Amino acid sequence: MELSALLAAAFLPLLSVPAQQPSAGGSHPPLLVLDGYEGDGIRLRCLSERSFAAVQLLWENARGENVSGTPLAASSTANASSSFLLRPGAGNSASCRVIDKALRTSAESSVVVADVFFPATSPWLAASMGILLLSLLLLPPALCRVRRHSRMAAAEGRAQKELQGGEPGAAIIIIIAIIIIITITTTTFNYSNDEERETFEKGIQELKSTVDKVQTELDFLRARSRAVNITLDENHKHLSLTIQGKRRVAASTQLKPLRRALVAATEGFSGGQHYWEVEVGDKSEWELGVVSKEARSGLRSSTTVPRENLFSLQFSHGKYSLSGEDEVREGKPCSVVGVLLDQEQCVLSFFDVEEKCPLGSLHLDFSSSLYPCFNPGPDGKWLGVRPVST
Template identity: 35%
Template structure:
């Protein structure tokens, strides 16, 4: 077997130049093959092993550093008797190969040449080259950006006064159109919001109506100056309507009392200048009966009053204070689950006031018709079946 040939690479620039290196065996054997480093191919190096005037019984065979055979077909160069075999050496595969001349029958070597190629000679991408490439690309981007900026400034300076004026007029016209579109969009948004709020208010109102109950007035808990008609209508006695000093609590209390659930009833208040609707505690109701309603209410009740063209809440603080429009029919919603007493404008199906209340005992509706001679009527309620699930 021949002795390894050694080569000294003078410069790393050999990576970028095609090269041809010939490796000879130092043994005085005329049949030692010649290994040529032909070219780079992908990430490896293409090796060619040649031998002149090789007898037919011999062949070229590639083996690695461990003596394992490497498959590589032998070819004959057209026009002469040279036998050549090529092999692609990949990095990391041992980097040592041997080309042998062996007998086709006995596999005995008649001559060989070996070569070792260090990893540094295989094609690879240098980190310095990547950094240089990135810097070059960034530099080109910066140069292009500066060039575009200079051209933009030069274009602005080249505009004539007439062109600048026309541009400003166009911008002004577009701004006017934009402002108009903005106003239209805002108005449309407000309209959608108003519709949404009205729809939610109507749903809330209809949900309250689904808990309707019928209310009747208790003659035994009604002020002596009031007249009850048909169990659900009350007004001031016409003979007393001119009196200015009406003492006591000028109200009529309902027969029905409630301590749980959700209850709703409606009252026709008409166009009277004063009225009062609310609920009072059972203990207050008993005291009023004992005193024949000769003393005014002081505590234990929650109500809403209409006078001086405004709504006024007593016995609690209202959560809403936006509706002061006079209404003809008032819906009263008593919610023990939410601890809330709410009043609705039935015609508009919107909330008038909501008053949070802590209920500790049974509550009774009460009604104050004021000094007007018209009847204040509690409507008979029929809960719509379709609202029972709300």
């Protein structure tokens, strides 16, 4: 049995959704339970204190339309209960309404489930379900703290701790889980004034900002997992460059260096995803990217930089620019640059490794083999390819 199935069997029957919306009278809202995974969906159970003979159970989807449920008991004297399979893409929400015809009252409970929780759409489900479910078990006291606006920062701090500990998938799912439940319950809170509401909404925005930050780092870690070994090719470099140990390159002091003298890597790629890192240190100018096989072949004999089939990010005195684009933007210098060649999506991306954030990306309108290339600039300082430990 898969890990996700084991976790679902162990924890999901314990979870109930407290988003209750009584519509009239004094009827007790039904208990809505996430019963477990079934195929690509999640099985929901609706339980009432009243018997089948006294009430009627109705399911509604995200558009308010009645949908069919499955009764869980055959006897009219048994407590009313029903189940419903919530599938991804169906609005991700469902409501169970209990109608008491004799008392002319009804009560309702609702649930909203994010895409990340469905087994068919969550890439982190197997690895992070245990952490997610444990966090959901702690949500009732967490909601009380949120209501008093006294412990909002604690949730964000917990996620940041998970992130610093190297578990970005767990952190992002914990935060998303908190946001989902808080969003469901906002309609049930009675705010005493606009200031209280603004404070609450500000806390929600801060949590969402944290999710975006974690997602950015998650993208970087995913790119870094595609690391490959790169070495510099002595036979495919400009004459003004000097190579040391197949991994370091600098402008030669014996020849007049050019601003855009390139050296290509020995390794070339024609498909898949490939990532490497380059130490640029405190250099004021550098250029990193990829070149085509034809452009690489001409690096030794030519005294100019190829203008076609060269895709790169250039840095010059605090300004970044991408090849083929006129936009030049100022940015903080970085000492280590990560490069991801994604030939599946035809995208070349660059990252600040220390900050774990993107520097820019460009589209590759090229399908043949591409080779990493490096320009150390004219300052004579070394630029080096470094091994990546994932």
